[in-house]
Amino acid sequence: xxxxxxxxxxxxxxxxxxxxxxxxxxxxxxxGGHAGDDATMERTAxxxxxxxxxxxxxxxYPDRENFGRxxxxxxxxxxxxxxxxxxxxxxxxxxxxxxxxxYVKPHGALYNVAVRNAEVARAIGAAVAGWKASAPVFGLxxxxxxxxxxxxxxxxxxxxxxxxxxxxxxxxxxxxLPGALITDPAAAAAQAVRLSRTAETICVHGDxxxxxxxxxxxREALREAS
Numbered sequence: 001x002x003x004x005x006x007x008x009x010x011x012x013x014x015x016x017x018x019x020x021x022x023x024x025x026x027x028x029x030x031x032g033g034h035a036g037d038d039a040t041m042e043r044t045a046x047x048x049x050x051x052x053x054x055x056x057x058x059x060x061y062p063d064r065e066n067f068g069r070x071x072x073x074x075x076x077x078x079x080x081x082x083x084x085x086x087x088x089x090x091x092x093x094x095x096x097x098x099x100x101x102x103y104v105k106p107h108g109a110l111y112n113v114a115v116r117n118a119e120v121a122r123a124i125g126a127a128v129a130g131w132k133a134s135a136p137v138f139g140l141x142x143x144x145x146x147x148x149x150x151x152x153x154x155x156x157x158x159x160x161x162x163x164x165x166x167x168x169x170x171x172x173x174x175x176x177l178p179g180a181l182i183t184d185p186a187a188a189a190a191q192a193v194r195l196s197r198t199a200e201t202i203c204v205h206g207d208x209x210x211x212x213x214x215x216x217x218x219r220e221a222l223r224e225a226s
Contacts, residue, residue: 034060034068060107160195185217
């Protein structure tokens with residue numbers, strides 16, 4: 001079955017995150033930029049290790065007030081530095097627990113800016129290359145950011161979103177616009193199956209309303225489709 005990932009370590013509701021973890025194969029753990037601290041990283045990593053879920057770093061703009069969902073004017077060198085620092089902060093905790101950080105997925109505005117801005121994509125890629133060049137980097141399936149990373153000798157993984165609406169050009173609809181979120185489990189599952197034909201991993205956000213039910217529906221639909 002195709003990889004099913006979820007952004008984790010961003011919420012105070014530990015029971016909710018534990019329920020999400022039951023339906024995924026990869027957990028993108030916030031590592032102190034847009035959200036998360038050492039305690040939430042350890043809590044989420046323990047949940048993942050207990051359930052055999054792959055752990056990935058989920059670095060974002062260092063902007064906790066806006067949850068990393070607003071673009072920041074940062075030089076490429078600063079983006080590279082903060083992304084690498086966030087990855088290494090999570091890695092120190094995960095390794096202490098006996099696990100490994102397997103991949104990187106940028107968060108929020110940093111991800112969306114990198115879709116269209118090659119300089120930002122290269123800064124993220126440089127951070128990953130300086131940390132572990134063999135680690136996959138999740139990015140929007142079909143977007144130029146994947147080619148930037150491929151050109152740097154990295155391993156991009158095309159990602160699609162079950163719980164987000166798309167614009168005609170293949171980018172994600174701005175969260176401020178109506179219909180940006182897909183909250184009906186059946187609709188999200190149908191989109192997950194359709195997009196799985198062109199993506200390597202499917203995401204459902206943990207803070208989407210009804211996310212546990214959405215993940216359950218997506219997992220069942222993807223299993224049937226495979």
